[in-house]
Amino acid sequence: GSLSAGERLLVCGSSVPATGEPLLGSIENGPDAVRLLVESITVDIVGYGDVPYREGEPAPDVPAGLSLSRKPDGFDSDDNASDFVPAGPTPGLPNFFDRDLELAPGEAPLPCCGEPFAMGFRLVNRGLERFTGGVVISASAGAGSGEIAVDVDLAPSESKETAVELPYAPQESFVLRARIESAADENVRNDTASAPIGPSPGDLVVSEIMYRPMSGGSEWLEVASRAAVEISLARWRLSDATGTRRLVSEGGLSIEPGGHIVLAQDSALFVRDHPLCPARVAEPSGGWPWLNDGEEGDEVALYDPAGRVVERVRYTDLVGEERGRSIERFSTDVCSSFPGGLWHRSSSPAGSTPGVPNSTSLPAIPSPGTVEAAPNPFCPVRDGTVRIWGMTAAGETGLLVRIFDIDGVEVERLFGEEEGARVFGCEWDGRAAGGTESPTGLYICVVEFITRGGGVCRREKRCIALYR
Structure with a gap:
């Protein structure tokens, strides 16, 4: 056969399509070389990888999915390294266009x-x-x-x-x-x-982060499932702000519907410090990302086996110099880029709540500037705690939640924070600061809202009826 000027011949598989004649041999992934001969005379040779058969220096080997392409088309300097570059395959077409x-x-x-x-x-x-x-x-x-x-x-x-x-x-x-x-x-x-x-919130969300554990303890994060089915974490990946994606599990690790799983830097240290945690604990197969505990915080992201980002959250430091206190997401049902922020210091006496509902979780998302309390009246024996939650108004950067008796005597300080999420929540178990049970009666919950300068700009009060 013959080729006209500008015409191309595509050789693929085990045959030459123009003639149907078999093509002997195969092209290796590399290193290898391809020669073009007319009768017994070598007209051109392309070597790639570390091979002795080449013109000048060899062309680079390329990863799967790319081809070696002569650039520009038809140019031959007799040096493979100069003439060929990795590029997307263009079978039967020019390798490169003037305007592309x-x-x-x-x-x-x-x-x-x-x-x-x-x-x-x-x-x-x-x-x-x-x-x-x-x-x-x-x-x-x-x-x-x-x-x-x-x-x-x-x-x-x-x-x-x-x-x-x-x-x-x-x-x-x-x-x-x-x-x-x-x-x-x-x-x-x-x-x-x-x-x-995938939109947020997805099937899996990061719900709690321990980035500054007690000295000698383990960093960890809690993942909560919002899915109706069990999700295997095989081939999932975890990353921090560096973007390095680390394998979570080769296989055998899954999370039940509505359940939790804890990913820990050191699972043995985590179990030592949290022996009652009901959730499964695992160390990522690809290593731990080392969570940043500086003021600028860090980012945590989860990717499914297809590489799709399923969860991405950012946090800044909320615990100061304190060790052993986590930050908790106030709700797993809000978007991970919720405009008012996601995180609060854990208000749990233990400092964290791995594997169980967060101490700062809310029954509903409030409107800006509001404060709610429920159940009210409440009985500690029947209800356990009364939940207090709300949302700061524009310009407010912090808050303090206090409980007073009917005579105006402070009983307990429940929650205080600056620069946390605008939505907040905490619980009162009906006890005074020293741990003694408060008697049946009326109590006043006072929420003081703070501006950036530290001054109190607004107070909201709610009457709470406690009975035993």
């Missing part, structure tokens, strides 16, 4: 269910020439869609970050799909992108 803009998805967001969100993208000039002009990126997620017009002026290999705003995130996991539209783009094969996205 690629659309690549950024890191997938974790949007709040039903709320607007932004998806980041990266525009990359994969062409041989400078790319200048207007581009439209359109994206869709469920029934919602959005688009953005972008002015592009990129030299070869340069990139530009941008984002598309979408009106809302569907209630269930979804695939976001996007494409670019540009009359100047010569290659449409890399003009689309997609990203699997």
Whole structure:
């Protein structure tokens, strides 16, 4: 057979498609070499990896899914390292185009269910020439869609970050799909992108974090399940703010519906310090991420086996110099990027609540500026505790919750915090500060709201009836 000028011959599998003749041998993943012969004369040779058969220096070996592509097409300097680069496969097409803009998805967001969100993208000039002009990126997620017009002026290999705003995130996991539209783009094969996205809160949420344990103790975090079925954690991954994804489990680790699991830096130390914890405790197979206990805090993220981010939370230091006190999420039913924040210092006398409901959890999400108490009246024998919860108003950065008897004598200080989540919750078990039982009667719960300067700007009072 023969090839006309500009024509290409594609050799694949075990045959030459143009003739059907068998192709003897195979192309190894590397190192290996390919020779092109006319009769017995070598016309060209490409060696990749550490091989002696090559022109000049060998081309690099490439990971699965990429090909070695001559750049630019038809250029031969007799040096494989200079002539070939790793690139996406383009069988039967030019390896590189003069004007080629690629659309690549950024890191997938974790949007709040039903709320607007932004998806980041990266525009990359994969062409041989400078790319200048207007581009439209359109994206869709469920029934919602959005688009953005972008002015592009990129030299070869340069990139530009941008984002598309979408009106809302569907209630269930979804695939976001996007494409670019540009009359100047010569290659449409890399003009689309997609990203699997799960809204928050998802099936698994981080519900408690111990980033500053007692001296000689173990860091740990608690994961709570919101799912109706058991979830295997095989091939799930855990990361901190560094972005390094560490394997949670090779297999055999799962979390029951509505249950908890504790991931610990050292499971033996955790069990020593929390012998009554009812939840399963495990050390991540890929190692511990070392949680930052500085003022700037850290990030914790969970990824499912497909690489989709299922949970991502940030925290800042709320415990100061105190050791052995965790921070607790006030609700597993709110988005992980809840505008008012998620975390409070644990109000448990033990300093933490691994494997059981958080001491700061709430029965409902309050309105800004409100304070609630329930059950009221309450009986310690029947109810255990009375729950007090509320939400700071705009401009308020802290609060203090105190209990007084009917004569105005302070009985107990339940909760005090600055710079925590705007939503707060705590419990009173009907005892005074020294542990003695308070008698039947009326008590006044006073919540003092604090501004950034430390002054009390507002007080809310609720009458609580206690009976025994």
